[in-house]
Amino acid sequence: MANTLIAGGGIGGLAAALSIAREGNRVTVLERGDRFAELGAGIQLAPNAFRALDLLGVGDRVRDRAVFIDELRFMDGTTGDRVAGLPLTGAYRERFGNPYAVVSRGDLYQPLLDACRADGRIELLPGHTVTGYTQSAAEVAAEVVVTGRAADGVTATSFEADYLIGADGIRSAVRAQLVGDGRPRVSGHTIYRSVIPMDRVPAELRWNVVTLWAGPKWHFVHYPIGGGAFLNLAATRDDGAAREVAGEPVARDRVRKEFPGLSDTARALLELGDEWRTWVLCDRDPVANWVDGRVALLGDAAHPMLQYAAQGACTALEDAVVIGGVFPDLDTYAGLRRERTARATLTARWLGEHLYHPAGEAARDRNATLAALSGTDLHDHVAWLHAFDLAERIPSDAVR
Template identity: 65%
Template sequence: MMKVLIAGGGIGGLAAALSIAHHGHEVVVLERRDTFSELGAGIQLGPNAFHALDHLGIGAAARQSAVHIDELRFMDGTTGQRVASMPLTGAYRTRFGNPYAVVHRGDLYQALLDGCVAQRNITLNTDCSVIRYEQDPGSVTAITGTGRRFTGSALIGADGIRSAVRGQLVGDGAPRVSGHTIYRSVIPMERVPRELRWNTVTLWAGPKWHFVHYPIGSGKFLNLAATRDDGARDVVAGRPAERTRVLSEFPALSDTARQLLELGADWKEWVLCDRDPVERWTDGRVTLLGDAAHPMLQYAAQGACMALEDAVLIGQLLAGAAGDIPQRLEKYNSERYGRTSTVQQVARAMGEQLYHPSADAAAARNAMLSSLTVDELYDKVAWLHGARIGGTGEHR
């Protein structure tokens, strides 16, 4: 048995801890905050995420609070026209082997945390902000901001988009500010008119903006997320936003979408950031995972899904004896890079080409999407939703 250190106790870090612990190793999680908790609102999970959660042994727990969505809807946000819809029941679940669901981020996190607490070979440490590492041929040491030192056989940097581990390993500076501001609100479903309580993920696309909503918390809440391509350059994370300001940012919304947006309360705003893909995120006994390795914009709804896939694969590759750790981590890096870099690039492209075009470009987008059959829509997402851990082939 070897000891694996994980910097960061978010979704990716806890998933990696579970995966590695299931293969018999000792895991030490180093979380910078004073508690293990997760901020945020709704999160979308494709079938590939549920494949990973099942590998981690918490698929059933994650499904308990998840809302299994019936349909993805793409709407023209200015005209109110339904452009395209992809059913997510029946043939979709048969083809991809699992549902498409939405959860509250905190509910998914709690399932992961409960799984870790139940594992005797996982130690969870708070107030441990990893700021750098040292390594020699036989071990690696994580050093915290208070000077504490933790030594193990490997270190996984799962410390997010502003990862200190990445800063030392890759050294590519601050994240790229996308220029997109997102406003988020979660409201009780009882406030939503019954005729608008759709069991769908619905996206309303407009010129340099879009609005998404879907149920979470076992259907008890509605998650609202409205995004503007406003050229924002300053990093903002979770700052309160006045309701009147949010509403004023989306004056061209069609009637139904406007009705839903106006239900929002206690809005908070973020300025979205990502990074360019990097081919190498492993250094000897140190590697990166999730947002520390491949942070992406929200537009493919795959950030958490990619972290869960990372976690399962790294557990598989570290199974067995403690030898050849650098080579195993290199293999993890090489197997994940192609897929995750593609998703990073696709997420950016979706924002530009699908969510935010205007005028003739928007009309061309609508014509293209509306021409696709359901089977053609499934074919478009098969590489992403149908992947299983350890490879990227479509599930059949």
């Protein structure tokens, strides 16, 4: 039995704790926040995420909170025309073995947190920020700053264990030491987010689909969350932003002005938004070195990606299952995950640069190409992501 530290108590960190503990190990999760909670609005879960959640033992609890979507719909944001739709019922569910769903981030996080709290092998410590590590041939020591109710003021200490997993996000302190690649890459894209009650949405616009309206240097996405009680709005502008921004409040008038030429239906939905917050999107280039001796990276600390392929949380959940399945062989874990997550990272960038934001003739060519694809064609295009079978990548005795 190994003792393992996990830096970061987000979705990836809690999933990794469950996976490693299920193999008979003891796990301590060190979370910088003063409580274990997941901030943010909506999140999309493809079948590969549900496969991982099932292997972690929480799939049914997430399904109970999810909205199962009928279609991924691509619209021309300036003309209002429907361009293409990827159907998510019937043949899709039969082919990929699971539904496509949307949830609030809390509705994904809470089942993971409840399962960790119920597992006597997992200790959850809020107010503990991992700032670095040292290691020997026999153990690793995480350097930790303890704050809030967990300490009288601010206290520096260390935690010793057999292994340390850095799941501390895109600005990971563990990655800073392990990889040393500096600040995240600023994409130049600004996203505005709002969640509104569904009863404010006209009945004829309450679609059970993930809808993307594509325009010149912008796109707008919306879908239901919270069991259908809320509508999640996310509008993105390719504005060349160069400064990192995370969750700053923004006036609704500013959001409205950022999306000129938006078609009538999309404009009506955007104008329903209120209490907007904004982020400048960031990611990192894929790297080969996820492992340093007894230390490994996971989730956004290993492969932060833009939201455009809707795979950030999905791939973090996959990471968690794989690391538990081969634990404590960290090199095998990283070897199994690097190529796939690098491809997802670069695909997300490509979507934002080439599919969602063209103008003029390039946009018309894109529309014609997408419109010519059948549902089966579109299923084929996403199969490498959505049909990923974790059982094929880890030892059979790790899949229960």
